[in-house]
Amino acid sequence: MSNNVKKLDIRLILVHISFWGFILGLPVFYHFFGAALDSANYENRFMNEKPVLSKETVSSYPTLYENYYNDNYPFRNKMIMLNGRFSYQVLKEGTGYSIVGKDGWLFYKSEASADGINISQYKGRAEFSEMELKFAAKSLMNTKEWCDEHGCEFVLFIAPNKERVYSEYMPGYYNSSRVSETCNTDQLVEYLRENTDIRIVWAYEDLMEYKEDHPDEPLYYHLDTHWNYLGGYIGSRALLSELGIDIPPAEEREKNIRNTTTGDLLMLMNLGSVESVVDVDYAFQGYPAENMEIVSDNVNGALMYRNPDGDPRKVLIYRDSFCNIMRFFLGEQFSEISMVPHELWENDLPEIYQPDVLVYELTERFVDDLVTEHIQPY
């Protein structure tokens, strides 16, 4: 065999060795060294387990096995992270449901995950018809009437979308198709104020007032969909004010700046943290209050607090995750307050709990749910 032919063969053999060696060697390498690497689960779901083959699972077994294989592929987490970093740091955009805005701000593409309509709202494209406004008002009035019959106050609390409060950081390409700065939320608030006596706390107004006076103090996380503790305090103050409880304005409270490098929007890209971005949050001194009893502090479940020195009213809140940030600010103020997430709510809860105050708390991107949903017993 000539030297040239030998050289060719060796090169070709090396191709095979590297190709098959990489494919087969990766799991072996991972078996020994994978544990040392980051394998944290940012997906917020249980990973697929190895399925069991049985008569019942024969037809679904391939799909189940493949899901398990995909979830457990060596270095999967690292590969997803690399992809996310490439998108975030090179292409300057998010993956999946995250939007990369200006100056490191991240926003949520809720329509893409069927989790609300925030982008349509931002563009002014989400509108209620006259009929929908009437239905929403009727539904809320039914809740109020139930409350009135049971000697209970009723308040509707709407937490604004981050995209509305920090619209100046939204990517420019959304602006060319933006037809209005108002949307169905503004329609609804105006309609309810004009046609019903439902008590509404539209936290946007209070937040914007603070933001205009303190432009350097962010009220929302850069890397998360939620407001931070400063934004949450302002929202809490607005709600408490509606309930006749006065707490000092945020600027008069002692608070420390604390930095964070993570957030749910970053985690949606499987980027647990990115060193170049530091997010700002505030730790309010005196919270959780010493005289507040923490009965349950499960941010994924029901929250319950008691303060024997607080307002004697018992409060029940139908809540979403924005209430997590408000929990200590509100918890301190009442003899008893329970905040139950939507996923765990049962419509007979108000009847069982017998609150003095019922609050329907929701984030702006879910306002169209108000057309059909109600939270009181049938």
Add this chain to the structure above:
Amino acid sequence: MLFSSLIFITAFLPVVFIGSRILRKNKYVNVFLLIASLFFYAWGEPVYVLLMLLSVIVNYFAGIIMDRFRDKSKLILVLDIIFNLGLLGFFKYFSYATVVMNVYLHIPVPTFGIPLPIGISFFTFQIMSYIIDLYRKKFPVQKNIINLGLYISFFPQLIAGPIVRYEDVNEQLANRVVTIEKSTEGIRRFILGLGKKVIIANIVAEAADHIYSLDPSVMSAQTVWTASILYTLQIYYDFSGYSDMAIGLGKMFGFDFLENFNYPYMSKSITEFWRRWHISLGTWFREYLYIPLGGNRKGKVRAYVNLMIVFFLTGFWHGAGFTFIFWGIYHGIFRVIEKLGFSKILDKCKPLAWIYAFFVVNLGWVFFRVEGLKNAFVIVGKMFTPGLDRYYSFGELVSHRCLLAMILGILGCGLIQIIPEKIPAVKKAVHNPYVQYVWCAFVFLISLILLASNTYNPFIYFRF
């Protein structure tokens, strides 16, 4: 099981390749590959793998009987074709036929959905090429059921082609040699096909699918044109990428399959397009339909009629729906127009000819993609209606990643390939084995990262 899946690339393929190399002798390898192919099919179709086995057995015996009773060969051919087309017709078209009868003809018949076996259009045509060419005595009957079974069910081309005619692989079934050069070329081809699918097709598909899922009322002309270009890229890179993977896989196991695509978007006529697009299908229809109908040997008018029949059935083969039939006829009309003399005009100005061909093909894909002929016409109408409300901006619909994929896709349609042909130094560099190695390694790693990322399914709240 998809070629572009982690489980195929990192589990199935290495096991099958290494197993085949250990066995070495074709007669053992063929058994192994047949089992592997049936396993591959069963992975996606646990029940319909029995249909595949039935098809193998019936066609095997049809061939044996045809060979034994040559005087009855035409009858056996007809019966076998009825069997094969009957299976295809039942599984692919029966459900739609009941819908047509109920909705359009107002004939009440019970409707029920029949799940479509993956790849039935491909392997049915493949089987028919065997039996028809056997009838034509192009080769001796295949008495080894393993070899015939392998020809019908071989996993590289089972799901999405190319449609391999039996006469092209007959010798290779028993007498192929897996050389290291061929298997290395196979790896290269597979990786490049994988890259086409994962790096370009899947990314543009996400944007195309999103746009086509929108209500037509929110689509502006810009939106629709964006979707049409995206889909034009998607279907090419998806299909040709899959064909590349199939050809590469074939080479890894010693088979040489014919090319299925030849830069179709560089065509300067629809006639040329069909010589470059899904070549195996065009060849099949020419061999087994157009020529038996008389081709162009029975006068011009008959030739045009034959062409229209071929294109009608080409559309019909692609799917059970009026949009596919319309798409086929649409292409047929342009073929006939070119035959009537338009091609002479096209020959006078190549740039304009290219624009014409691309425009016709691009527009045709809208009918291919959209569900419902009425919807397709609405969307096509929007393409030529300026001034509509831009509900979505370009940046919203096409991410930077997608834009990058689009640019790569447009360049890779045949434009960038011109450079090495014009500049010898570039050609030398491109063909340098070390450059090829690094390039393939890069494409493979990126593809793997994207495949892993596609399995990422996060929720903003914890899902219990």
